[in-house]
Amino acid sequence: MGIRLTSRMKIKYITVTVLLIITLQYFGVFTHVFELDFYRHFHYPLEGDIQKYVLQLRNVEVPDVAPINMYNYTFISSCNKKCMENDYSGKLRLVYIVKSAVNHFDRRLAIRSSWGFEKRFSDVPIRTVFLLGVNPKNVDLQIGIEKEQQKYGDIVQADFIDSYFNNTIKTMMGFKWAVTVCPNSKFYMFSDDDMYISTKNVLRFIRNPTQYPEYLETPVLSLKHLRRVQRSLSDRQINDDARLFSGYVFMSAPHRHRSSRWYITLAEYPYHMWPPYVTAGAYVLSREALFDMYYASLYTKHFRFDDIYLGIVAKKVDIEPYHCTQFHYYKKEYNVFSYRHVVASHGYDDPSELLKVWNEQKSAGNA
Ligand SMILES: *[C@@H]1O[C@H](CO)[C@@H](O)[C@H](O)[C@H]1NC(C)=O
Ligand SMILES: *[C@@H]1O[C@H](CO)[C@@H](O)[C@H](O)[C@H]1NC(C)=O
Numbered sequence: 001m002g003i004r005l006t007s008r009m010k011i012k013y014i015t016v017t018v019l020l021i022i023t024l025q026y027f028g029v030f031t032h033v034f035e036l037d038f039y040r041h042f043h044y045p046l047e048g049d050i051q052k053y054v055l056q057l058r059n060v061e062v063p064d065v066a067p068i069n070m071y072n073y074t075f076i077s078s079c080n081k082k083c084m085e086n087d088y089s090g091k092l093r094l095v096y097i098v099k100s101a102v103n104h105f106d107r108r109l110a111i112r113s114s115w116g117f118e119k120r121f122s123d124v125p126i127r128t129v130f131l132l133g134v135n136p137k138n139v140d141l142q143i144g145i146e147k148e149q150q151k152y153g154d155i156v157q158a159d160f161i162d163s164y165f166n167n168t169i170k171t172m173m174g175f176k177w178a179v180t181v182c183p184n185s186k187f188y189m190f191s192d193d194d195m196y197i198s199t200k201n202v203l204r205f206i207r208n209p210t211q212y213p214e215y216l217e218t219p220v221l222s223l224k225h226l227r228r229v230q231r232s233l234s235d236r237q238i239n240d241d242a243r244l245f246s247g248y249v250f251m252s253a254p255h256r257h258r259s260s261r262w263y264i265t266l267a268e269y270p271y272h273m274w275p276p277y278v279t280a281g282a283y284v285l286s287r288e289a290l291f292d293m294y295y296a297s298l299y300t301k302h303f304r305f306d307d308i309y310l311g312i313v314a315k316k317v318d319i320e321p322y323h324c325t326q327f328h329y330y331k332k333e334y335n336v337f338s339y340r341h342v343v344a345s346h347g348y349d350d351p352s353e354l355l356k357v358w359n360e361q362k363s364a365g366n367a
Contacts, residue, residue: 004297013250022286023142026257026258027196027256027257028123028162028255028256028257028258029256030255031265031266032256032272034266035254035266035270035271035272036269036270036271036272037271037272038155038271038272038273038274038275038350039273041271042271042275042315044300044301044315044316045300045301046065046068046299046300046301047366048299049063049064050296050299050300050316050317051316051318052063052064053067053295053299054292054295054296057295057298058291058292058295062212063292067298067299068152068192068299069297069298069300069301069302070298071160071169071172071173071176073158073159073160073169073173074157074158074159075156075157075158075173075177076134076158076159077149077155077156077157078156078177078181079153079154079155079156079181080101080181081124082127082129082153082181082182082204083095083127083182083183083184086211088217091125091184091185092125092127092165092182092184092185092186093124093125093126093180093185093186093187093203094124094126094127094130094185094186094187094188094189094199094202094206095126095127095178095182095185095187095188096115096116096126096127096129096148096189096191096197097129097131097156097174097175097177097178097188097189097190097191098111098116098126098128098129098130098190098191098192098193098253099131099167099170099171099191099192099193099229100130100131100132100133100192100193101132101162101193101273102134102135102138102141102145102162103135103141104193105144106351107147107193107194107349107351107354108130108193109351110351110352110354110355111193111354112128112130112141112152112154114354114355114358114359114367115197115199115358115367116194117199117200118129120199120200121199121203122198123349124203126199126269127182127185129154129155129156129175129177129182129276130154130155130156131156131157131170131173131174131280132145132156132157132158132170133158133159133161133162133163133166133169133170134157134158134159134160134162135161135162136161137330138332139245145157148266148295148354150355153350155211156173156174156177156181158173159171160173165304166174167280167304167305167306168302168303168304168305168309170306171280171309171310172217172294172306172309173297174190175197175290175292175293175294175297175353178290178294178340179290179291183287183291185224185287186206186240186286186287187206187244187285188204188284188285188286188287188290189281189282189283189284189285190204190272190280191281191282191344192280192281192282192346192349194281194345194346194347194349195282195348196339196344196345196348196354196357196358197280197282197343198339198344198358198361198366198367199343199367200340200366200367201213201341201342201343201366201367202284202327202343202344204216205246205284205324205326205343206244206284206286209244209246209322209324210322211247212324212326212341213341214327216341218252220247221259226264227290228321240287240288241288242286242288242323243286243288243289243292243319244284244285244286244289244322244344245278245283245284245285245286245289245293245310245314245319245320245321245322246283246285246321246322246323246324246327247279247281247282247283247323247327248276248278248279248281248323248324248325248327248328248329248342249258249276249277249278249279249320249321249322249323250274250276250278250279251273251274251275251276253272253274253300254271254272254274255271256275257321262305267313268303269303269308274311275308275311275312275314275315276310276311276314276315276320277307277308277310277311277314277321278306278307278310278311278321278327279327280306280307281327281329281346282312282327282343282344282346283327288338289319291312292317292319293310293313293314293317293319294362296313296314296316296317297313298310299316300312300313300316312335316351326341326342326343326344327343327344328342328344328345329346330346331345331346331347331348332339332345332347335359336360336364338367339357339366340361340364341366342366
């Protein structure tokens with residue numbers, strides 16, 4: 001009797017233990033034990049003097065080491081005149097590169113007539129393009145894209161399959177396009193096609209990123225305030241050689257639980273933290289940051305999450321992503337006043353809502 005009870009209990013204990021282990025394993029608890037310390041051990045291929053190779057490529061010299069990671073896709077349409085028709089001493093101020101899904105015709109339409117409108121400010125040259133892959137299964141869709149391109153001339157399309165896990169390819173084709181076809185802008189803003197953006201606030205932000213939005217506040221005429229205003233005036237124009245890579249910056253850990261959309265194995269990424277990265281919804285790069293990161297990406301092994309990939313690439317060339325709270329990776333709750341300093345907000349997948357909000361903000365002087 002006693003023995004039978006013990007063995008039944010044993011089976012119960014074993015079952016509970018096994019279930020517990022399976023559960024812990026599922027939630028990645030053991031994986032965490034085997035993670036390496038990011039701050040002490042971070043390495044990512046390729047090793048070597050990448051900054052030197054980047055400089056060599058930028059100077060059109062043969063680099064000491066050949067690139068390891070080219071996104072060798074072909075542009076079906078590249079808008080190669082887009083950045084040439086430019087009356088302002090050769091330099092554009094801002095280029096929007098909007099990562100869009102092939103079938104999102106209506107979102108592109110709304111963006112063209114809101115924040116992507118190139119003639120928003122008569123004295124600020126801006127360009128907007130939409131970045132697409134292909135959907136080879138749907139010929140009608142492709143015909144639609146070609147018509148759209150004929151009408152608007154703002155579709156940059158390359159021949160990779162347009163899907164969520166090809167986002168890194170899409171992003172890096174955007175970098176490639178900017179460096180090779182549109183290299184004459186001071187700033188570049190990458191965005192998804194479900195974002196609200198205020199062009200006015202983007203321009204205010206890039207004028208003085210470290211003091212935005214405080215520097216906009218009307219100065220009170222006291223000595224203290226006067227000094228602060230002078231200070232902000234002096235670093236108002238960020239230098240042409242400044243490397244700005246900015247948006248909403250995350251410091252976070254890889255997901256090790258298998259149910260996550262962003263589940264990642266130790267083999268793919270063994271460290272306990274991601275490098276600092278900017279969420280992919282919207283971010284700004286100065287020309288210098290764009291060029292350094294593009295050439296560094298040729299020496300950085302592919303990674304399937306585009307925001308993490310750019311974080312790794314930035315780390316390779318010692319660019320520290322700059323955090324700005326006015327880029328909202330979730331949907332910032334809307335009212336006329338709450339959006340006055342918002343640079344970008346996620347959550348605008350409804351084109352009519354985007355137009356409504358954007359027009360209201362424009363009338364209020366904030367967009
Ligand atoms: C990319 O294309 C270039 C030129 O077409 C070729 O020389 C190179 O081997 C290709 N690289 C990869 C990784 O496919
Ligand atoms: C990404 O694009 C490449 C090139 O078109 C394709 O071979 C691959 O299947 C795509 N991957 C996904 C996950 O769609």
